[in-house]
Amino acid sequence: MMKLLDITEKYGKATHKYPFEPYNVSANFRGKPSYIYDLCIGCAACGIACPSNAITVVFNDDKSKLVWEFDCGRCIFCGRCDEVCPTGAIRLSEEFELAVKFDKSALIQRGELDSQYCTVCNKPFAAKRLIKYSFECLSKANLGEKRLEESKNYLSICPTCKKTATASNFTSGKEMVIE
Amino acid sequence: MKTYEVPQEITDANSLEQKLELLKHIGRSFSVYRIDCGSCNGCEIEIFAAITPMWDPERFGFKLVANPRHADILLCTGPVTRQMYYPLLRAYEAAPDPKLVVALGACGATGGIFYDAYSVLSGIDKIIPVDVYIPGCPPHPASIIYGLATALGIMEQKLQKVSFENDGEMPPLVEDSVLGNTLFERDLLVASKRLMSYVFGRKLYDKYLTALAKSENVKDTKAAKIAITEAIKTEIDPRYAECLGILHNDIYTQYVPCSEEDKISLHRVEWGQ
Numbered sequence: 209m210m211k212l213l214d215i216t217e218k219y220g221k222a223t224h225k226y227p228f229e230p231y232n233v234s235a236n237f238r239g240k241p242s243y244i245y246d247l248c249i250g251c252a253a254c255g256i257a258c259p260s261n262a263i264t265v266v267f268n269d270d271k272s273k274l275v276w277e278f279d280c281g282r283c284i285f286c287g288r289c290d291e292v293c294p295t296g297a298i299r300l301s302e303e304f305e306l307a308v309k310f311d312k313s314a315l316i317q318r319g320e321l322d323s324q325y326c327t328v329c330n331k332p333f334a335a336k337r338l339i340k341y342s343f344e345c346l347s348k349a350n351l352g353e354k355r356l357e358e359s360k361n362y363l364s365i366c367p368t369c370k371k372t373a374t375a376s377n378f379t380s381g382k383e384m385v386i387e
Numbered sequence: 388m389k390t391y392e393v394p395q396e397i398t399d400a401n402s403l404e405q406k407l408e409l410l411k412h413i414g415r416s417f418s419v420y421r422i423d424c425g426s427c428n429g430c431e432i433e434i435f436a437a438i439t440p441m442w443d444p445e446r447f448g449f450k451l452v453a454n455p456r457h458a459d460i461l462l463c464t465g466p467v468t469r470q471m472y473y474p475l476l477r478a479y480e481a482a483p484d485p486k487l488v489v490a491l492g493a494c495g496a497t498g499g500i501f502y503d504a505y506s507v508l509s510g511i512d513k514i515i516p517v518d519v520y521i522p523g524c525p526p527h528p529a530s531i532i533y534g535l536a537t538a539l540g541i542m543e544q545k546l547q548k549v550s551f552e553n554d555g556e557m558p559p560l561v562e563d564s565v566l567g568n569t570l571f572e573r574d575l576l577v578a579s580k581r582l583m584s585y586v587f588g589r590k591l592y593d594k595y596l597t598a599l600a601k602s603e604n605v606k607d608t609k610a611a612k613i614a615i616t617e618a619i620k621t622e623i624d625p626r627y628a629e630c631l632g633i634l635h636n637d638i639y640t641q642y643v644p645c646s647e648e649d650k651i652s653l654h655r656v657e658w659g660q
Contacts, residue, residue, distance in 0.1 A: 307534035
């Protein structure tokens with residue numbers, strides 16, 4: 209019996225002291241996705257990539273805002289959102305203390321983004337920040353000034369209007385430029 | 388679909404005051420009964436990892452029991468399949484009052500990835516009242532210990548609902564390109580993610596750009612080749628080293644006109660020298 213105690217003394221205590229001391233997770237641990245609202249452009253890539261639909265990106269009722277919503281209770285911590293996010297607004301953190309009492313809504317994170325209205329049909333189709341980000345990308349991609357001005361018009365038109373405008377220009381024999 | 392209605396006598400015997408009273412004057416270990424309501428067994432594996440001496444929840448008196456009639460805490464996993472609906476109810480009614488119900492895992496909390504499947508009821512809270520939700524797929528043993536500790540009031544809840552509503556000015560997100568064309572950075576990031584996945588691909592991308600920035604003139608192919616070769620030689624991890632060379636040969640040569648000798652040779656024989 210005493211010999212057994214000596215052996216345990218020799219090898220030390222393996223038990224983590226966790227709740228009384230902070231526990232450091234191992235490298236590349238996939239914890240709760242952390243959301244940085246300032247960097248989010250509302251491109252909805254994370255919503256499409258999310259296999260369990262924990263992230264949803266939808267317009268609100270009067271379509272004045274694009275609402276990004278994340279339900280941590282449904283998240284399966286696969287990291288697909290981290291993989292596709294172009295600006296690094298969503299990254300898996302090392303946070304693992306996620307339990308909540310009674311009220312499940314404490315697991316929810318939301319972010320509202322202003323929506324961009326189409327200059328032709330005046331319907332909302334994307335977030336304002338997405339249009340701004342796309343233009344910023346294009347302006348640093350070595351484009352000519354005329355082409356850049358043209359793309360600025362293109363960006364603020366919804367896909368349906370873009371299609372009709374291009375088709376009507378094309379059929380009337382004009383160049384594909386949207387005024 | 389009409390699901391179970393909790394009988395009045397169970398609701399009366401399970402009020403918050405009575406639960407707090409139980410936690411205060413328990414005077415013995417907490418018996419945990421585990422109910423598998425159609426889980427994939429990932430959560431079960433983590434529960435058994437959590438009750439090993441490595442984590443040792445018996446420090447706080449948690450003890451797994453084999454009978455719901457002995458239980459104080461019901462640890463429910465799984466999205467509640469139709470087959471497990473009645474067994475769950477039988478276990479719930481058999482457990483003595485007051486009882487704590489803990490929904491473990493993404494499936495237990497909301498249905499997880501199976502939330503809209505035809506054969507599940509999506510979450511324990513659709514059927515019986517739940518006290519603590521532990522998300523995770525599966526939760527880390529430390530998360531389980533934290534969740535059980537929160538259930539007992541040893542630790543405080545850390546998460547709160549977060550909502551951002553004021554859409555302010557966006558910071559500039561696109562950095563200036565080293566070659567004067569952001570398409571180079573875009574292609575570089577795509578290629579490095581393809582080579583080394585997203586976590587390590589980003590590290591590779593950073594390594595390549597820092598190595599390239601060390602050459603005096605980025606557009607000079609000779610200087611760029613020397614800078615990247617230097618980075619490959621000093622790199623400890625051979626996977627990063629080889630991928631740095633592949634990136635240089637595939638992407639850099641597309642954006643700066645290069646001759647054949649500006650490419651870095653990646654033949655395996657030369658690695659041994």
